[in-house]
Amino acid sequence: MRTARALVPLALLLPLAACGGGEDAAGDGDELSGTITVSAAASLTGTFTELAEQFQDEHPDVEVELVFDSSGTLADQANEGAPGDVLATADTASMERAVDAQAGSPVTFATNDLVLVAPIDNPAGIADLSSLDDPSVTYVICVETAPCGGLAQEALEEAGITNEPASLEPDVKATLSRVVADEADAGLVYRTDALAEEDAVVSFDLPTPLATEYPITRLDQSRNPDAAQAFIDLVLSEVGSSVFSEAGFGTP
Known part of the structure; x- marks a missing residue:
C-alpha cells in the first residue's frame, strides 16, 4: 500500500510537481494520472489519510498530497487561488468563505x-x-x-x-x-x-x-479535475461512509 503524502500548510502556496514528472491531468479514457492536492480540516487527518491510501491503491498513477489545517485558513488560501484540487472543511461557514474558488456546489459528507x-x-x-x-x-x-x-x-x-x-x-x-x-x-x-x-x-x-457539518467540493483552480472528482466520489461512497462511521463521525 502506497502512503499518501501529508504536506505542511505552506505547500498550498507552492507549485506542485506531478507524479513521475508528467502533467497534472487525467489520462486518456478512464485512466487517471498526475497529482491532486486535497486540503482538509485537521479533524479529518486520520480518515482522509486512510481514504487517500485506498484511492492510490485503486488509481496507482495518481499521487494524493494531503494538506491539513484549520478550515478557515484552508478556505482563505483556496479563495486566494492557492494551488489545490479538493477542499473539505469542518463547517459550512468556512466553505462559504471559499465560494469564489468552488467549481460546483459542496456536498456534506459527515457530522x-x-x-x-x-x-x-x-x-x-x-x-x-x-x-x-x-x-x-x-x-x-x-x-x-x-x-x-x-x-x-x-x-x-x-x-x-x-x-x-x-x-x-x-x-x-x-x-x-x-x-x-x-x-x-x-x-x-x-x-x-x-x-x-x-x-x-x-x-x-x-x-x-x-x-458541525463537513462539506467537500472540487476547486475551480484544479489542474486535475477528473482525479479530484474521483476522490470526492470515494469520500461520498459507502466505503467513505464506513470509514467516517468507524472513526465516530455522524451521518449528514
Missing part, C-alpha cells in the same frame, strides 16, 4: 460534535463543563476562527463559564495534544479526536450537544 476532554488520570478532577469555571483549572480551546473554536465559545457562553482559557490553539489537533501531553487540565475537541486518543484522555458530553 461531528464537541466534547470535553481531560488527561486520562484527570488530575484536576474534571467532571463536566462547569468544572472549567474553577480559576485553578487550566483549559484550552481552538482559536475562534477555527470551527472547533467557534463551537467552544458557544459552549462556554451557554454554560456561563467566566474562567478564560489558558491558550487558543490553531486547530483541534493542537488543542488535543496539549491535553494529551498533560499541559492543560482540559480541552474542548471533537468527539472523533477524543476517540482517536481514548487511551490518553477521558471525555465528557456537553449538557447541550453542539454539532
